[in-house]
Amino acid sequence: MKILLIDDSKTMRNIQKAILTQLGHTDVLEASDGLDALSKVGAYQPNLILVDWNMPNMDGITFVKQYRAKGLKTAIIMVTTEAEKARIVEAITAGVNNYVVKPFTPDALSERIKETLSRVAAA
Amino acid sequence: MDHSYIMPFIKSVQNVFATMLQMQVKVGKPFIKTAGSPAYDISGIIGMAGDVEGAVVLNMPTATAEGVVARLTGAPMACTHADFPDAVGELVNMVSGGAKAQFPGKTVNISCPSVVIGHDHHVLGCKDVSSLIIPCTTDCGEFCLEISIRQTDGAAARKPAALATA
Numbered sequence: 001m002k003i004l005l006i007d008d009s010k011t012m013r014n015i016q017k018a019i020l021t022q023l024g025h026t027d028v029l030e031a032s033d034g035l036d037a038l039s040k041v042g043a044y045q046p047n048l049i050l051v052d053w054n055m056p057n058m059d060g061i062t063f064v065k066q067y068r069a070k071g072l073k074t075a076i077i078m079v080t081t082e083a084e085k086a087r088i089v090e091a092i093t094a095g096v097n098n099y100v101v102k103p104f105t106p107d108a109l110s111e112r113i114k115e116t117l118s119r120v121a122a123a
Numbered sequence: 124m125d126h127s128y129i130m131p132f133i134k135s136v137q138n139v140f141a142t143m144l145q146m147q148v149k150v151g152k153p154f155i156k157t158a159g160s161p162a163y164d165i166s167g168i169i170g171m172a173g174d175v176e177g178a179v180v181l182n183m184p185t186a187t188a189e190g191v192v193a194r195l196t197g198a199p200m201a202c203t204h205a206d207f208p209d210a211v212g213e214l215v216n217m218v219s220g221g222a223k224a225q226f227p228g229k230t231v232n233i234s235c236p237s238v239v240i241g242h243d244h245h246v247l248g249c250k251d252v253s254s255l256i257i258p259c260t261t262d263c264g265e266f267c268l269e270i271s272i273r274q275t276d277g278a279a280a281r282k283p284a285a286l287a288t289a
Contacts, residue, residue: 081220
């Protein structure tokens with residue numbers, strides 16, 4: 001399982017990476033913003049993407065739109081401080097499969113990851 | 124400043140600390156910032172723009188900030204460490220994001236965080252808007268949440284403006 005972790009905060013990437021490791025996912029590639037991520041997805045071909053919303057250079061929602069515009073179907077979880085219902089609807093409309101609001105507990109993020117992966121496996 | 128914006132910040136800072144740090148935040152009586160108000164050495168700053176504009180500052184003494192960052196990252200980290208500002212920035216990002224979600228019917232964008240570290244610095248808030256200080260106490264020590272925001276008449280969200288420090 002290859003997981004692309006996109007967040008401009010190294011602190012937040014480390015927190016999420018520790019949770020992924022606890023779940024047994026050790027093949028994790030990090031990107032610091034949407035542009036950085038777009039430059040890596042071709043070679044890495046992730047099975048799951050975790051993406052923040054507010055980032056410099058290219059934000060998460062723009063990344064999702066551009067990624068989906070390429071016809072790529074990889075499951076995407078938005079992990080963000082943007083908690084308003086309108087934002088969640090915007091993200092789902094853009095092609096996000098699941099949504100986690102920061103702050104989160106390790107259990108909450110773990111559950112969303114498991115839920116998303118099982119949904120994708122069943123599809 | 125409209126005082127109805129105070130409670131969302133109190134709820135948010137308590138939620139962020141409880142969820143990410145397993146730490147309780149006791150909140151004191153908010154007061155208007157004056158020239159003599161305490162100013163700590165570390166400030167995490169977020170700009171807001173859109174239906175509400177201004178700035179949110181998480182202002183901490185070094186000892187408190189180092190304690191809080193250690194809890195967040197799981198390891199001791201001095202304020203001189205290259206990753207220290209990132210951790211402080213992520214905290215104020217979560218506090219601001221959680222608060223703005225409680226502004227009913229408002230579209231608000233937040234900036235990427237900035238962090239200032241240095242003795243006796245002051246963050247200048249929104250012009251013509253008084254800054255409100257919410258004093259907080261935790262197991263790691265005291266800190267302040269400083270809010271200087273106002274409602275705008277424009278519904279269209281604009282990019283947050285940069286803030287000045289002095």
